[in-house]
Amino acid sequence: MDRPPAPDDAFVKAFLPGRHHAQRLREVYRSAGWPCQDAIELELLAAGLLERVRDAHGRETVRLTDEGVRVAARQVAANRAALAQHEALVRQVALQLSRAGRIAWRELPLRAQVPGPQEGESQWVMARPDVFSIRNTSVADYVEPIVHEVKVRRADLLGDLRKPAKRAAYLDLGECWYVLGQDAKGRPIAQPEEIPAECGVMLAQGERLVVARAASRRSRTALPFGVWMALAKATPLPVEEDREAQGLLLAAPASPGPQDEPPSPGART
Numbered sequence: 583m584d585r586p587p588a589p590d591d592a593f594v595k596a597f598l599p600g601r602h603h604a605q606r607l608r609e610v611y612r613s614a615g616w617p618c619q620d621a622i623e624l625e626l627l628a629a630g631l632l633e634r635v636r637d638a639h640g641r642e643t644v645r646l647t648d649e650g651v652r653v654a655a656r657q658v659a660a661n662r663a664a665l666a667q668h669e670a671l672v673r674q675v676a677l678q679l680s681r682a683g684r685i686a687w688r689e690l691p692l693r694a695q696v697p698g699p700q701e702g703e704s705q706w707v708m709a710r711p712d713v714f715s716i717r718n719t720s721v722a723d724y725v726e727p728i729v730h731e732v733k734v735r736r737a738d739l740l741g742d743l744r745k746p747a748k749r750a751a752y753l754d755l756g757e758c759w760y761v762l763g764q765d766a767k768g769r770p771i772a773q774p775e776e777i778p779a780e781c782g783v784m785l786a787q788g789e790r791l792v793v794a795r796a797a798s799r800r801s802r803t804a805l806p807f808g809v810w811m812a813l814a815k816a817t818p819l820p821v822e823e824d825r826e827a828q829g830l831l832l833a834a835p836a837s838p839g840p841q842d843e844p845p846s847p848g849a850r851t
Contacts, residue, residue, distance in 0.1 A: 597628070599626075606623065607626065611651070630649055633645060633647050671761060679728075690710070694707055694709045696747055707747065711755070763786050
């Protein structure tokens with residue numbers, strides 16, 4: 583088995599593995615290790631995170647070094663922490679919407695109409711917002727649909743802002759709001775002026791969600807039939823706090839009153 587030479591110390595100190603490097607490390611760890619021979623693999627080899635292995639038949643594969651395993655494990659832990667933070671903020675948004683008298687759904691696939699490749703044309707795409715909500719009303723024209731896109735990492739936000747088609751799909755569904763989390767130092771991951779003007783901005787500040795800029799009012803009030811069908815087949819997000827409060831109300835003993843007495847036999851109800 584051939585061992586590669588030790589990595590260059592200067593390159594190792596200057597090399598900062600990014601998201602694509604960590605993803606490649608996970609892919610190699612789960613695979614047979616056949617080399618891709620691209621720039622990402624080249625950098626990982628030079629940094630000593632991957633090593634080349636040649637078997638008795640001369641076939642070359644790559645595998646993670648001990649340091650590569652540690653880097654991949656740290657990235658997995660960071661992704662898990664970010665996911666937990668994202669889930670917590672999504673739940674906080676859904677709770678506030680519920681308290682405001684709205685019904686919310688999480689990651690609900692919805693059809694939206696966006697501009698097509700040719701001028702004057704349109705096309706249908708599937709959108710999956712973090713939170714989609716409507717007013718709890720019995721009048722179809724008063725539902726006021728709103729999309730909330732939750733971001734807890736700046737890199738994810740910047741990548742999302744580079745996708746105008748995704749934002750156009752959200753705006754076709756209703757108002758679009760970006761909910762921005764905080765970084766490790768407690769600062770917002772972005773400033774309101776970095777978000778497109780047609781979208782609203784909310785900032786997470788502990789247990790509070792502060793409106794930094796209101797969203798532009800959209801012309802759509804009612805929902806198309808396809809969206810109603812998607813809502814009918816989905817389950818709204820439950821709100822644990824409201825269920826607990828309702829349970830306390832049901833458990834509390836009620837004081838009997840005249841309105842609690844059963845009607846007399848033969849009485850009209």
